[in-house]
Amino acid sequence: MRHRLWHHPALSSLLLLLTWLCMPAMADEDSAALETAFELFQSKSFDHKAEGIELIARSGHERSKTILEALLKSRLFIKRDDKQIVIGEKLGKQYRINSALAAENLGTIKKRKLKKVGINNNLRRQIRTALATIDLSHPDPSVRLEAAQSMTGKTDQASLDLFRTILKLEQDSKVREALLNALAIAQLDAPDPQERLKAIDQVAGNLDPAIRAKLAHLEQDKNYPEVAQAAKRALDSIEFKLQIFSVLETLFFGVSLGSVLVLAAIGLAITFGVMGVINMAHGELIMLGAYTTYLIQQLLPDYTGVSLLISIPAAFVVSGLVGILIERTVIRFLYGRPLETLLATFGISLILQQLVRTLISPQNVPVSNPEWMSGALEINSVLALTYNRLYIILFCLLVFIALFLILKRTSLGLQVRAVSQNRDMARAMGVRSARVDALTFGLGSGIAGVAGVALSQLTNVGPNLGQSYIIDSFMVVVFGGVGNLWGTLVGGLSLGVANKILEPWSGAVLAKILVLVFIILFIQKRPRGLFPQKGRAAGD
């Protein structure tokens, strides 16, 4: 390791002293603290940087929040030439920099001329606490609330004292509640048993994991049976609530997995279910949809949300056209020969995969999530519904409804159903069955493309994307009943939930196997799936 002068503790304190002495008379003490901190940031040692952060946090300087935020987001740099600490903002290949202390614009500069002030997890935690402490006196009550909540369970003596001081002045009831809560959690460790009892009362029914851990500790308390009992009671009521929420959570996970299955399978429900074509390239049509999302995102790099919305129709068109092309060039010569269709479409799937590998890249490509799809809707501290899953569930239902309406309410839908029920009769009635075949296959493929857009938000976009979903898709369609959209919906959702119920106690690998075994047994009993086709349509 290369030693710099300021690494040495004695030297660094000397340096500190010098900086203090050399300060122009006008500069106030706050800026001096910042200057010292900046000297410490030049060091490679994380301990020195921690000291620097502490200095900034305590300085009360108006720039301290901006500087700490920049440091947290790795936007704080050292200029290589004059060692000045600056805040940089990326502008293409260059950085626009401002001096950290004075917010003075220093123009743009190349990336190589800057060196990042590196931090690690411990420093990140320290900065977050420091920022929350600053935020506790923010004028906006919602910011104060968030700060108080983020500090709950992570408090030290200094912040507890601060909490007590703030509590005297705090007007907002929600913030007061949060502060009291944080204090109560700290009080669970109080030496006085009466204090502990009071604290247990205060936290009863609170699901924060920090509280649970502390209560479990108190429950073992042999010296004060009264405290132990109170802790046990509080813990029992918490455990009961937890169980309810854990059931809800499993259900949500199941439905969200199910909706992914339904999305992947619903296009197949049309091509396989309605037309009877075993399309092994279905997964690759999903993949093409996902790649369309990627390409559109490349065209509109600054508008992730908009590009995602544009991708939906675009992916439908791209995959739909490829589907029609496959149908016109290959599948139409193979109607009524399922084995040959299977082999031919399997070949097509390999061709499509390798095409993507050659044309785009064998590597996975990055598809970013729009802001509104990241994070989670926090119901409470144990149940959080992730936004991306919520949107996918919603999206799945929308696609289902749209497809349902197309099949039931449009003339294309009528023709599709007519052809699938009785091809000869439909032709006799003047339906151009070849055209209907192509359009139906295009529709199913297009829906696969739309599913690809959704999957691009959940999983990797790469040449192998389709392969991981093809088996699941067939499973859902066969289980739900061939030729029935409702079957696909119910089948997909119930398989998702079953998988998620099994997973915790059997592990992900075995859960998948168990579900497959279940389907095999189920198909033995009901060969036509959950919702078999009835009447003349079923006769074949």
Next chain:
Amino acid sequence: MKPLTKPAKRFLTGMIAATTIGLSSVTMAADTIKVGILHSLSGTMAISETTLKDTMLMLIEEQNKKGGLLGKKLEPVVVDPASNWPLFAEKARELIEKEKVASVFGCWTSVSRKSVLPVFEELNGLLFYPVQYEGEESSKNVFYTGAAPNQQAIPAVDYLMNEIGVKRWVLAGTDYVYPRTTNKILEAYLKAKGVAEPDIMINYTPFGHSDWQSIVSDIKKFGSAGKKTAVVSTINGDANVPFYKELGNQGISAEDIPVVAFSVGEEELSGIDTAPLVGHLAAWNYFMSVDDPANDAFIESWHKFIKSEDRVSNDPMEAHYIGFNMWVKAVEKAGSTDTDKVVEAIIGVEVPNLTGGTAKMLKNHHITKPVLIGEIQDDGQFSVVWQTEGAVPGDAWSDFLPGSKDIIADWTPPISCGNYNTKTKKCSGQYY
């Protein structure tokens, strides 16, 4: 037979011409040394292995610019085993028997290595294997330039235990041989360090697993017991992306529950937005961000060769860099590319690595490597937060597994054995 149409005729003559050109290049190649490259260029593993093929082509090109080897030019022979394990064995046979290559650089997954091992031993070929693996193996014909478990997994756990103060452990992995063996070693190691059974959670998922909701939620619950928790991840390749995404979405940050990964490098991160991953860890023997002149030069020539400034370099690439230079040095030392002579000459050969130190080939066919722990940054790179004092020698047979505690590999006389029991003083002959 129908008479040929005009285009068909043109096609045929073209084919014949192409074949003759191909043939003449073979005859011309009589005074070159052939180097086999056995990496998948299609199929699932193409994502990782294509880069290694390009790395090898670059290294060979550079060596040729320096005047080749033993006065001859090096000639790369690239084959595509297409991520198909039995095909690996066939292609290896083709390289050694038909192409008569002097050495082979290749394989990524352990199963592909296990598939080619019998071929290399039967035909007495040479294989340089560049990827971190589970150990418990040492073949006379294979040189392991990636990390053994004691050069990656064990130091990473030490770091978490001693520097971060982790008390509760989640061992999460993909369900195949590398994670299973590594986790077995880690579990034994943790227990030896006094970690209780209930503080270890082990979880396996299938290849390409994408629905991580319940597992991440389980990890969250496991980590909320009041003790510092960390995840040691042997999750393979691209299943990591949805895993990390789920971690981010469920609000688990690296400050709460850090994840240290053994299979996530710059290449894997180049496919995702790393902003939610900042602070999660990876343990490797090389990072692209390492500030070292040799590394800068390597990256520069890599960018020039691949004609893109955006491509990253990663740990297995460094392993090939080391392995190739070791082979070159050993051939020069032996004055021949004969397998037996090279195998003898290469032991003890020392070449510079890309992180400012040197790598030495050991008697057990593993090499010495420094261990680096890096935190993921928002630009897809790692910043090194900790590293071992010096280079760690690779250990073929783990000291923490009951079955292999007393076993060592030593390919120099008098032992000359890849599976030698120091207690019974016997060589089992079962090298893998």
